[in-house]
Amino acid sequence: MxxxxxxxxxxxxxxxxxxxxxxxxxxxxxxxxxxxxxxxxxxxxxxxxxxxxxxxxxSLCRGGFFQLGLDDTRRAIEEAATLGTRELILVVGGMPDGSKDLPAARRVVADSIEALVPYAVQHDVRLAIEPLHPMFCADRAVVSTLGQALDIAEPFAPHEVGVVVDTYHVWWDPQLPAQIARAGDRIASYQVCDWVVPLPEDMLLGRGHVGDGHIDFPAITGAVRRAGYDGYVEVEIFNQSIWDTDPATTVATVAQRWPLVGV
Incomplete structure (x- = not known):
């Protein structure tokens, strides 16, 4: 890796x-x-x-938010192809305003991906479904577990629809080792950052550098490797204090912490 x-x-x-x-x-x-x-x-x-x-x-972040339509994700597919990456990360979107029908929102995701696959294949881009932590279910992603993402991906070939393993979002799941093994060559991206507490008021910004929180990275990395993934590992951190730090210091810290990922 x-x-x-x-x-x-x-x-x-x-x-x-x-x-x-x-x-x-x-x-x-x-x-x-x-x-x-x-x-x-x-x-x-x-x-x-x-x-x-x-x-x-x-990878390219991101397409998705399917409750708003498909045109933006089609543009994202084109951009990924131009950039030379096969992996387009999908944050699938939350609940429509005023809706309480979670199964319907998940059906929209499955139907949208089915509609987009031919266009993605035409551009040699894989649609990579990223499950987000359940606290984001209402507003960002109605797909909350790796298992749910794999259920949506299953009707398609692994090179057409894959999944993202992001430690921040999936580390808590007791089914994670089994679902990573199930994912196999559908793993399109492995993203890492740590879970730090207490969470900030804006929950989106609660990520930390590898080693600063509670995630057992070697265990997850080992599972990802056993599933056959040997690609890049992306460090993706949303944290206001890290954003306010000199970027040179942040990137140096990312590189210094790399061995803690357990590769």
């Missing part, structure tokens, strides 16, 4: 700065977010930037 920097970890940095910091710290992969790609001149310009630094684009 190799280390990749998800650019959300250094929110203050431009993509050019993030790319340079990766090179300086021996990091060979990078996972950009679409807003940062747009700010840097679009997918074509960003691919040239990353190529010039010898970086592999390990």
């Amino acid at each position: 190799k280390l990749s920097l998800n650019t959300a970890t250094v929110k203050r940095a431009s993509l050019a700065q993030a790319a340079q910091l990766c090179v300086e710290n021996g990091i060979t992969g990078i996972g950009p977010w679409r807003d940062a790609v747009e700010a840097a001149g679009g997918a074509g310009a960003v691919r040239k930037l990353f190529d010039s630094h010898g970086l592999t684009v390990t």
Whole structure:
């Protein structure tokens, strides 16, 4: 496995700065977010930037939020293809305003992915379903477990629809080892950060550097490796205090903590 920097970890940095910091710290992969790609001149310009630094684009974040329609995810598929990554991360979306029908919201996700697969295959992009912690079920992702993500992915070939193993979102699940084994070659991305307490008022920003919290990374990494995954490991951290830190310090810390992942 190799280390990749998800650019959300250094929110203050431009993509050019993030790319340079990766090179300086021996990091060979990078996972950009679409807003940062747009700010840097679009997918074509960003691919040239990353190529010039010898970086592999390990994923693109994100498509999804299917309750709002499919057009944005189609654009995300195109952007992923232009960037040269096969992996488009999907945050599937929460409940429609005023709805209490969770099964219906999950059916929308399954139907949306079915509709998008031919377009993704046409662009040689895999749709990677990311389950989010259940506390985000109402507003961000009605898919909360790796098992649920795999159930949605199952009708499709592994190269068409995969899943994301993000330690922050799935570490708590007692079925996690079995579901990682079940995932096998559907694992499209392995993302890591730690679970730190107390949670902030904005729960989205409760992530920490590897080693600062409660997650047993070697156990999860071992399960992912036994499932056959040997790709990049993305460090993706949402944390205001880390965002407020000098990006150079943050990327250096990411690189220093890499051995704690248990690769």
